[in-house]
Amino acid sequence: MKIVAVTACPAGIAHTYMAAEALEAAAEEAGHEIVVETQGSAGSTPLTAEQLAEADVAIFAADVEVRDKDRFGHLPQVSVGVKKAISGGDLLVAQAEEAAKNHVPAPAGAPASATPAGAKAPAGPGAASKVRAWLMTGVSHVIPFVAAGGLLIALGFALGGYQINLPDDSPLYEQILDGGFSAGSITAWGALAFGIGSAAFNFLVPVLAGYIAYAMADRPALVPGFVGGAIAVTTGAGFLGGLVAGFAAGGLVMWIKTWRVPRALAGIMPVLVIPLISTAVVGLLMYVVVGRPIALITEGLTNWLNGLSGTNAVLLGVLLGLMMCFDMGGPVNKASYTFAVAGLSTGSAGALTIMAAVMAAGMVPPLAMALATVVRRSLFSEVERENGRAAWLLGASFISEGAIPFAAADPFRVIPSIMVGGAVTGALSMTLGATLRAPHGGIFVVPLMGNPLGFLVAVVAGTLVATALVVALKTFARRRPAPEAAATTETVTERESVTA
Amino acid sequence: MSDLITADLVDLDLPAGDKREVVRSLAERLVKAGRVTDLEQFLADIEAREAQMPTGLDGGIGIPHCRSTAVTEPTLGFGRSSAGVDFGAEDGKPADLVFLIAAPEGGGSDHMTVLAALARRLVRKSFTGELRSVTDPAAAAGFIAKEVSA
Numbered sequence: 001m002k003i004v005a006v007t008a009c010p011a012g013i014a015h016t017y018m019a020a021e022a023l024e025a026a027a028e029e030a031g032h033e034i035v036v037e038t039q040g041s042a043g044s045t046p047l048t049a050e051q052l053a054e055a056d057v058a059i060f061a062a063d064v065e066v067r068d069k070d071r072f073g074h075l076p077q078v079s080v081g082v083k084k085a086i087s088g089g090d091l092l093v094a095q096a097e098e099a100a101k102n103h104v105p106a107p108a109g110a111p112a113s114a115t116p117a118g119a120k121a122p123a124g125p126g127a128a129s130k131v132r133a134w135l136m137t138g139v140s141h142v143i144p145f146v147a148a149g150g151l152l153i154a155l156g157f158a159l160g161g162y163q164i165n166l167p168d169d170s171p172l173y174e175q176i177l178d179g180g181f182s183a184g185s186i187t188a189w190g191a192l193a194f195g196i197g198s199a200a201f202n203f204l205v206p207v208l209a210g211y212i213a214y215a216m217a218d219r220p221a222l223v224p225g226f227v228g229g230a231i232a233v234t235t236g237a238g239f240l241g242g243l244v245a246g247f248a249a250g251g252l253v254m255w256i257k258t259w260r261v262p263r264a265l266a267g268i269m270p271v272l273v274i275p276l277i278s279t280a281v282v283g284l285l286m287y288v289v290v291g292r293p294i295a296l297i298t299e300g301l302t303n304w305l306n307g308l309s310g311t312n313a314v315l316l317g318v319l320l321g322l323m324m325c326f327d328m329g330g331p332v333n334k335a336s337y338t339f340a341v342a343g344l345s346t347g348s349a350g351a352l353t354i355m356a357a358v359m360a361a362g363m364v365p366p367l368a369m370a371l372a373t374v375v376r377r378s379l380f381s382e383v384e385r386e387n388g389r390a391a392w393l394l395g396a397s398f399i400s401e402g403a404i405p406f407a408a409a410d411p412f413r414v415i416p417s418i419m420v421g422g423a424v425t426g427a428l429s430m431t432l433g434a435t436l437r438a439p440h441g442g443i444f445v446v447p448l449m450g451n452p453l454g455f456l457v458a459v460v461a462g463t464l465v466a467t468a469l470v471v472a473l474k475t476f477a478r479r480r481p482a483p484e485a486a487a488t489t490e491t492v493t494e495r496e497s498v499t500a
Numbered sequence: 501m502s503d504l505i506t507a508d509l510v511d512l513d514l515p516a517g518d519k520r521e522v523v524r525s526l527a528e529r530l531v532k533a534g535r536v537t538d539l540e541q542f543l544a545d546i547e548a549r550e551a552q553m554p555t556g557l558d559g560g561i562g563i564p565h566c567r568s569t570a571v572t573e574p575t576l577g578f579g580r581s582s583a584g585v586d587f588g589a590e591d592g593k594p595a596d597l598v599f600l601i602a603a604p605e606g607g608g609s610d611h612m613t614v615l616a617a618l619a620r621r622l623v624r625k626s627f628t629g630e631l632r633s634v635t636d637p638a639a640a641a642g643f644i645a646k647e648v649s650a
Contacts, residue, residue, distance in 0.1 A: 010552045011603075017615075
């Protein structure tokens with residue numbers, strides 16, 4: 001069994017280290033591997049993402065708050081006062097064994113290391129479960145941003161009307177917030193909510209990228225991750241671009257950490273050298289290697305869509321639906337959405353049906369994921385279920401980003417499912433001839449629609465299809481146990497850095 | 501940086517008394533050695549730490565300790581008490597081994613590693629056993645210094 005532990009005491013001088021020593025001795029005695037993070041005054045070597053991913057159980061022996069406790073969310077936990085570990089390390093290790101045995105992992109959550117009672121896991125977690133643990137770290141930090149930002153934006157629409165973020169180059173909410181806020185105006189409050197919500201949303205991709213990188217290579221990787229994510233926003237690369245930035249930043253820092261550097265340089269590596277080099281490299285990658293092609297793709301897709309006018313309407317609905325649900329706010333989604341909005345100015349009947357289809361499809365991803373967390377709770381981790389609650393309102397408000405946490409956590413099952421759902425919705429909406437003049441607003445603009453019933457039918461049908469698919473994929477297309485990847489060599493004796 | 505402990509910081513025959521008196525007598529040795537600049541300040545800081553949670557450990561060990569601005573460098577005062585001193589250990593046993601651990605306020609982490617090493621030794625039976633049998637302050641100091649630098 002692999003144990004991770006944190007010890008901490010008020011002064012950080014004595015008990016922290018005594019407890020660590022006692023736990024290490026007791027674990028070794030019982031034949032387990034243990035890594036202890038001593039959160040004391042001698043500085044602590046944080047547990048690595050690998051150690052966390054591979055662990056079976058966590059022990060907290062602390063009389064003060066354990067720092068960054070949410071790193072251990074996927075593990076069964078035993079918490080005691082610090083003295084208990086010193087006087088009864090063996091008892092505590094026995095308790096941890098018990099906790100690990102009784103722990104029922106969330107089927108879709110938790111690294112693959114959690115095995116049923118009694119069955120000893122033969123292999124360490126492979127690359128796949130590591131990647132998943134990294135992704136989940138990013139996702140769990142993003143969810144509060146999605147929920148808070150998304151709900152404020154929805155509130156902004158509800159109070160300020162759909163015009164609140166129109167026109168594109170100088171949106172109403174910015175005009176209101178620039179021109180002085182008047183507490184007597186409901187629209188002003190809407191503008192305020194929208195402005196704050198947008199500010200929170202701007203963090204979404206940077207936080208996702210930053211914390212993926214952080215999970216991979218600890219604190220030095222935060223900067224390249226965040227900055228790479230921010231560039232993904234600037235260049236319109238969306239959350240998929242953010243995933244690229246996060247993994248690039250994390251991988252790069254992992255590699256830099258293996259460099260042998262002169263002693264004099266070693267001290268400034270984590271705070272200066274690593275962030276500087278990795279940020280420069282990831283920034284270059286995001287602007288030049290990722291950013292340019294993304295811009296070209298968006299442009300190409302838009303031109304292509306414009307060339308399609310006159311095509312079979314149902315087929316166009318399928319296509320737009322697929323695109324809306326591919327990257328939720330990324331370049332493909334943007335191309336589809338911009339195409340629809342650009343058509344509005346012509347005012348033609350065809351353009352209005354396209355707008356309705358695009359909005360209907362864009363509402364499907366959050367709604368489907370919200371529904372899925374309700375009908376099959378066990379397929380989702382706790383944080384995902386929390387996000388599911390907010391996703392209802394986000395979906396209803398046409399804030400597709402509400403599905404990003406789900407898509408980022410499990411892209412290969414979630415994205416195809418919601419794309420199919422979006423295609424169904426797009427096709428149905430076109431077939432039923434729903435029309436819409438407003439470029440945003442979701443459920444709030446239904447009164448402005450032509451054939452609102454058809455619109456709603458299309459949304460519901462696509463949501464049901466996407467939900468059924470995602471549940472089926474998550475249930476049946478389970479990740480096979482990863483092949484035995486690089487076996488870990490981390491042991492108790494190799495990390496006695498603190499006692500040196 | 502000098503050794504964590506020297507022979508004049510060891511008292512193998514602590515005067516009988518309660519923990520406050522015993523700590524004071526050990527602390528005076530730290531003052532004499534120039535490692536604590538203000539006795540009263542230091543004792544107040546020790547007292548404040550004791551008030552948070554008693555520092556007595558099962559098996560007859562007391563580890564009064566604190567970080568204090570009155571401390572110039574990481575220092576250990578070690579004393580043995582034949583009468584025993586109550587440090588509030590959970591097993592109720594009075595401590596016969598007293599480790600007075602003094603840490604400078606705001607000391608960098610390299611300063612603190614020596615104390616971390618000491619703390620780790622304190623839970624080892626072989627370490628405390630040796631200190632119960634040692635007969636000479638210089639030998640006690642030498643043994644501890646050697647252990648924590650290992």
